Amino acid sequence: MNVTEVERTLGAAEDSCRASGARLTDKRKNVLAVLLRSQKPLSAYDIVDQYSKDYGGPIPAMSVYRMLEFLAKENLAHKLNSENKYLACAHINCNHHHRTPQFLICGSCNKVIEIGIRPEMIEALRDAVKAAGFRLQSSQLELNCLCDNCAKESVTTADS
Template sequence: MAHAHHHHEPQGDDLTASARGALEKSGEQWTQMRASVFEALAGFDKPASAYDIADAVSKREGRRVAANSVYRILDLFVGANLARRVESANAYVANAHPDCLHDCIFLVCDSCGQIVHIDDDALTGGVRNAAKKAGFAPERPVIEVRGKCAKCEDSAQAG
């Protein structure tokens, strides 16, 4: 049986404040550049690449921001649980609940690119246990399920 887990999903300024608090709690500073990268990431409605984020920050600030700088910040964000990396897309999403640690299960729509993040501690715990039984020390399990979201599936069936 799946572990029921409900989150308040902060958005906008509340999400940024939550991210800032989590980053500072981890001992890191919330710099203007980090704030700009997080706000750009949170502004996308689909997973964003470092290049997408660098372009958005560059446009907003009126100066070129290198993707390498964005990658370093995104790595920091992933480590601090402010962002999640969608491995198969080499893209990132803002974590709406950075104070809560769960292994990721992403549902990836191959038609529209939308991604839904779900928590199922029983499933991810089973993956961790299977890895341990195989003599592997799991650090960050990420499960991705590719297919079609309900909206795209309904459109395909209607057409």
């Protein structure tokens, strides 16, 4: 994401927080900026390292965890439970209602794409879970995949 897109997204995040009565402090905004500039999901410790490089000062890991919790609560970031890493929401600048997020995670290069799941698919999952005698705690899905670039490389390598 280029500088202009990051700034525009941070502005939309501030507007979203203001609308919900939350406060996007400078440090929270900086943590979100680190996520927005990253090409891959980051652990809290990755964020600590990048934050100190970008902003010239240390930030405690426990503070980063609290900030990430805030960003997730405000739907500005998502936690990938399977990897214990975080990424900025892909829909911060959108004005439409968001679907339930589904994350496609490349097992080779760790690229992650966020897509939305149709409500009827979530209902079908919820019904199947209930029929099995369970209650769905979270409808977030994380699918292990292979991105097109890595798939092409694996075919090229196999042909050699």
